Amino acid sequence: MPLFSPTEFAKEQVLAVQEYSLLAGRSLSNVFTQPRYIADTLLQADLIGVGSLPIVVLTGFFTGAVLALQTSSTLQQFGSLSLTGKLVSLSMVRELGPVLTGLMVAGRNSSGMASELGSMKVTEQIDAMRAMGVDPSKKLVTPRVIATVVMLFFLSIISDLVGLTGGFMISFTLLGLDASQYWTTAYQALRFGDVIMGLSKPVVFGFIIASIGCYYGLSAKGGTQGVGRATTQAVVAASVLILVSDFFITRLLMGFFQY
Amino acid sequence: MRFEDVSIAFDHPVLEGISFQLPRGETKILMGVAGTGKTLILKLALGLLKPDSGHIDVLGNEITAMREQELFALRRNIGMVFQESALFDSLTVEENVAYRLIEETGRVTEEIHERVLEALRFVELEHTVSLFPAELSGGMRRRVAIARAIITQPEVLLYDSPTGGLDPVTSDRIIELIVKQRDVYHTSSLMVTHRLQDAFTMASHYFDRQQNKMLPVGDGVDCGDLNTRFLILRDCKIIFEGNAAELLRCTDPYIREYLS
Numbered sequence: 001m002p003l004f005s006p007t008e009f010a011k012e013q014v015l016a017v018q019e020y021s022l023l024a025g026r027s028l029s030n031v032f033t034q035p036r037y038i039a040d041t042l043l044q045a046d047l048i049g050v051g052s053l054p055i056v057v058l059t060g061f062f063t064g065a066v067l068a069l070q071t072s073s074t075l076q077q078f079g080s081l082s083l084t085g086k087l088v089s090l091s092m093v094r095e096l097g098p099v100l101t102g103l104m105v106a107g108r109n110s111s112g113m114a115s116e117l118g119s120m121k122v123t124e125q126i127d128a129m130r131a132m133g134v135d136p137s138k139k140l141v142t143p144r145v146i147a148t149v150v151m152l153f154f155l156s157i158i159s160d161l162v163g164l165t166g167g168f169m170i171s172f173t174l175l176g177l178d179a180s181q182y183w184t185t186a187y188q189a190l191r192f193g194d195v196i197m198g199l200s201k202p203v204v205f206g207f208i209i210a211s212i213g214c215y216y217g218l219s220a221k222g223g224t225q226g227v228g229r230a231t232t233q234a235v236v237a238a239s240v241l242i243l244v245s246d247f248f249i250t251r252l253l254m255g256f257f258q259y
Numbered sequence: 260m261r262f263e264d265v266s267i268a269f270d271h272p273v274l275e276g277i278s279f280q281l282p283r284g285e286t287k288i289l290m291g292v293a294g295t296g297k298t299l300i301l302k303l304a305l306g307l308l309k310p311d312s313g314h315i316d317v318l319g320n321e322i323t324a325m326r327e328q329e330l331f332a333l334r335r336n337i338g339m340v341f342q343e344s345a346l347f348d349s350l351t352v353e354e355n356v357a358y359r360l361i362e363e364t365g366r367v368t369e370e371i372h373e374r375v376l377e378a379l380r381f382v383e384l385e386h387t388v389s390l391f392p393a394e395l396s397g398g399m400r401r402r403v404a405i406a407r408a409i410i411t412q413p414e415v416l417l418y419d420s421p422t423g424g425l426d427p428v429t430s431d432r433i434i435e436l437i438v439k440q441r442d443v444y445h446t447s448s449l450m451v452t453h454r455l456q457d458a459f460t461m462a463s464h465y466f467d468r469q470q471n472k473m474l475p476v477g478d479g480v481d482c483g484d485l486n487t488r489f490l491i492l493r494d495c496k497i498i499f500e501g502n503a504a505e506l507l508r509c510t511d512p513y514i515r516e517y518l519s
């Protein structure tokens with residue numbers, strides 16, 4: 001076995017980042033050139049959006065509910081239980097809605113894309129596509145990126161709303177809060193900056209999920225085992241990148257809206 | 260098509276200083292033991308891989324100097340039959356065969372359906388039109404791949420071991436198709452094969468349009484008219500290039516052993 005060489009390793013990493021950036025860039029620039037694969041995009045949107053709806057609703061609901069439970073015990077100590085709605089709404093809209101939805105969809109769809117494209121890669125179907133003059137980045141990557149970005153945007157909004165409802169259920173039934181009080185504080189807590197933050201995150205996360213999934217799929221090699229490896233790596237990389245970029249977006253927008 | 264001093268290496272050198280020409284209308288049969296880089300030559304000709312050095316000209320374009328984005332248009336004039344068929348397994352036979360046509364119109368029109376049936380009739384697989392590749396046998400998949408490659412009547416056809424691992428009856432059927440493509444449409448082609456018998460069948464038979472079948476060339480006719488030549492690869496290099504008669508006269512001990 002050859003010795004581990006740090007320079008080789010570093011070169012490989014740099015090359016991988018470069019290839020990923022090229023693919024990501026191309027997936028965006030393809031939007032502006034013919035042909036556009038509308039049917040493929042709609043199919044992916046259905047797969048990603050409608051398919052992820054159940055898990056997004058479930059995670060959103062229970063996250064909102066547990067948030068209300070957790071914060072209420074602290075708030076009770078200060079005698080300000082009425083602020084539950086505000087806390088749930090701020091945490092859901094700014095952070096947990098987009099991030100949890102992103103992680104869920106990453107687990108579901110980054111892996112799906114990596115394994116689908118990976119299998120096509122190792123069975124030469126990608127080569128066959130190129131051989132027939134069809135650009136895989138146009139036919140496969142761009143539709144997935146667009147579909148994921150658009151769908152994650154709406155899924156996050158749904159997750160926010162369902163989370164707020166979950167929080168409301170707990171506040172109303174267990175904590176005995178007044179319905180209108182909950183919704184009013186929840187609504188009034190949100191400022192323009194919070195909403196912008198909550199809506200810009202899923203756009204970035206969606207792009208990460210699809211581009212990472214496709215990148216790992218298209219660079220799969222080494223037979224079925226390689227496909228398995230690509231799938232795992234895609235989920236891990238997408239999830240980590242979502243959390244890292246979440247930090248930076250939050251920091252950036254906080255500075256911008258002067259919190 | 261022209262290869263000029265093309266070399267490529269992976270962990271070890273695979274092709275070194277490969278040069279040959281494929282004039283319009285000619286069929287070249289590429290032979291050599293497993294792993295000598297025959298598939299690589301076809302992939303290089305399509306620009307799916309870039310050589311480490313050397314130049315490759317295809318249909319008047321130097322593809323070694325072109326970017327991937329520019330190659331897509333050129334590749335539409337070239338048909339390739341992959342060694343493992345490489346059919347899209349989530350599409351039906353019809354969608355596979357019509358892939359390039361659907362690409363242009365966006366959907367299966369009545370006219371495309373007719374052309375698909377015609378191409379499938381050519382390979383005698385009309386009845387499989389709505390099946391999925393997984394439901395076909397290996398030989399049927401290979402024939403679907405041929406139909407997919409010829410449906411647009413490209414100017415160049417690349418066949419990678421179209422008869423590999425198939426029984427003699429199916430192999431003969433496929434060779435007949437390739438001969439038909441050669442003699443009816445005069446397509447330039449590069450064909451990889453492991454079966455010597457196929458190679459000699461191709462060099463000694465012609466396609467008779469009246470009787471719609473392949474016939475052996477009569478005694479008086481020169482095989483050179485069939486426009487079929489051989490290339491033999493060994494240890495990264497081309498060790499033989501010529502027609503069937505020259506091949507049979509060749510005295511190189513390695514080639515004699517290969518032929519026997």
Ligand SMILES: Nc1ncnc2c1ncn2[C@@H]1O[C@H](COP(=O)(O)OP(=O)(O)OP(=O)(O)O)[C@@H](O)[C@H]1O
Binds near residue numbers: 269270295300
């Ligand atoms: N992507 C690749 N990475 C590393 N090595 C490769 C790659 N593709 C081909 N090779 C090497 O190149 C050599 C030639 O491969 P190629 O597939 O062209 O052989 P072939 O002549 O088509 O063989 P066969 O008759 O078995 O199909 C092999 O030794 C193989 O190990």
Ligand SMILES: [Mg+2]
Binds near residue numbers: 299342419
């Ligand atoms: Mg091969």
